[in-house]
Amino acid sequence: MNIVDATDRTEKLDEGEAPSLLTIILDTNPHAWALLTESLSLSKAVANLLIFINAHIAINHANRVAVIASHAERAVWLFPAPARPRYESHADGVHSDGEDSEMQDREAANSDTPSQPRDDANKYRPFAHIEHVLLSSLRQLIDTTTTDALSSTPSTMIAGALTLALTYLSKQIQALPSAMTSAQFNYSDATAVAGGNELSADGSRNQPSMDLSSRILILSVSGDLANQYIPIMNSIFACQRLTIPIDILKLAGDTVFLQQAADATGGIYMALDNNSRAGFLQYLMFAYLADQAGREHLIMPGEGEGVDFRAACFCHRRIVDIGFVCSICLSIFCEPLQDNLCLTCGSHLSMGNYGQKPVVVPKRKKKKKRALADGGADTPASERSTPAP
């Protein structure tokens, strides 16, 4: 209440909601999906995912979505479709004729996939567009997967996908025409947080303006990400700085480090088992649809469970609970180092007193008075007997 004229001056904030950008990382590891075919096949999962994406766009006219596939040996963009290279630099002019005809073939092949979806009066055009691009990119990805790629690794390139997502997100945030470009993010300042210098731990602090509120959703089916520990942790820290929550929905596979990702960035972590996998869409709609502003009002699932805070060692990529940490750069090792040199920063670390057993002083054996019932057979009897009274 204003004291001058007793009117209520609280300026109502823009009642429009801030637009939100949802980046989905779809784990398309063929090995893992092959195991899941009975409970949830990839095609059914993608269909449900499309409905979820449509729901996200339906909520706000300005909402956006981006989808990245994390495949066996590479991470590719599914939506927005990556720009196809129209030409190559002719490094060697001799083969120009041959290259030209090759290029034409490729262009013809490129125009094969129709750039416009079928015009359907029953489908809202943005939905149709997304669905079309997503499905054609996914089909192309699967078509171009070679057996070599499949056999090379049973895991998936999630670190690469996360990095792709982060670059896209930071570009989108920069590209906003909002007047808030005065807060330049200072990368060298360890305590800086994008959007102002506030307490960085509270991931839900949102500013009531037209800024893009973004988040990342990872649909993961594979385990064994230990060999990508370092890049994943770096991406998690970057998301922390940019206050981008990482939500995880685990369809299969052991959790490894993704639980830490959700915990560190203020996202939601949920794991489905064989019984609950069929309700995939319902889980998505329930927990993962609300953006940062909406999450202020809702109680998010998965907050009460304990987080698995184990790490992977930097030398062998084994998962460790207790290990050795370099005091300079804080890298983790599972066993004492060779030459006492840290692998990351190269500083010489001395092991100190590690492994030394304490000197044990041998106990002096005291002569014990044995009980007389023993018969005194093994005790050297004293020469004298007890004196008679």
Added chain:
Amino acid sequence: MSDSTLQSWEYLETLPGTQFYRLYRSPASALAIFRKRLSSLAKSFVMMLLYLPRPMPVKQLEMFVKDTSRGEREHALDLLHRYHIFRDVTFNSTKAYSLTQDFARSLRRALTGAADSRSFGQVANVPESTKVTIHDLDEYSRQRWEGILGYMVGSSANPLDTEQTAIQPSSGVIELLKAGHLIELSGTYSRGQAAKITKEGFAFVLQDINTQIWALLFLYVDNAEVFEMDKVDVLSFLFLVSSLELGLAYSTSALDETQQRCLSDLVSFGIVFQPTRNDGSPVDYFYPTRLATTLTSDSGTTLSATNTTIGSSLSASSSGAAKGFIIVETNYRLYAYTSSALQIALLSLFVNLRSRHPNLVAGKMSKASVQRAVQAGITAEQIISYLTAHAHPQMRRHAQAEQAQLQARSTEPGRVVPILPATILDQIHLWQLERDRMTTTAGFLLKDFSNNADYEAPCRYADETGVLVWKNDKKRMFFVNRIEGVRQFMADRKASAQG
């Protein structure tokens, strides 16, 4: 959405339930209402229940919301009931919510693209040579809309000097404006009628463009019965148009008769564009303009593009960067970087304009100028919202920097720094207050409660839902502006106390 005395969304809420169900048959309408009218928590609720096979018990829904956001939850549930989206059912002998069938089915269809309702517009094949570009569409809609506004403002005391050709609005539009009491026509028919803008007309002109368009459209829907068109059909057609994509041509062959008549009216508003053939007859396809595609958008980013193309001068860049052009100083001086005759006329309503340059007008707000405006019927709120909506990015940056500083110091974390200087805000209110000693609020007074408990509970409920206007604990009375929610709450309470 600011509530105004004009036709607004509350009109939609007064429709009876049966008409709502008919409206929800079309997926485009369900999608449009979902997007535009529900709060974010309400949207989450709808999405949660959309694919649930059974109704959800009330207690479970309440468990999902934090205790601190109870007010938000009540507000969301109230909205959902008002729009006939949620229904109270009894499931397993507990109270539960479920989505109304028509709405749920249509929304699901909208999300999956199923069924054959053709409610999203049939794209037409247009030969390349005759294609209309987005720039042309923007030009067209801008001319039409400014023509309408200019006609209204030009009929006030400040005449518009037409340096660019403003299109005179068609007679149908003028009729509509008259029916909505935005202008008054005086004089006889034979000697030509002079239009004079009314109080509501001023309120209309100073609002942001989205509210303006919807106000006109609601007027149109209301008067549809005069033209023998069914209200629900017209509304569904409006929602259909709002779901179309900018720059694409849609064929008219898929539209039925009511929709075709609507279409020709929408052309005169500048919402759609229908090119004419050489012989003057309209072609069988039409283009939606930016005014149409942003009908269901609420966010400032899309709106700013509209404001830029429509509201600012011809020479302004339409990149969306310069969305405001007014700078207000704390000494009441005002500088507006515009050369649009419409904007200058709007400013001259409450500002004494002193000088005019090719790209700038400068003036000063004084007691006389603001009171002149108040006398003509403009409220201080309208002036302030107009100035805020068109504030220069420099002012916004300044306010946001100050906001960041405030939050860093965290002395008053909840306070929002207003974009205009606080002195100006206070002073405009004070100048208005000198004229207005009383404000009226329509509503319902509840009194004669038997004991304190009976009084406390509904009062707190009203407070949380946001409808409480005044209360007096001693006399045990309180005043609300909407009775439905409170009535329902009290009935529930009585039922649970008895049962």
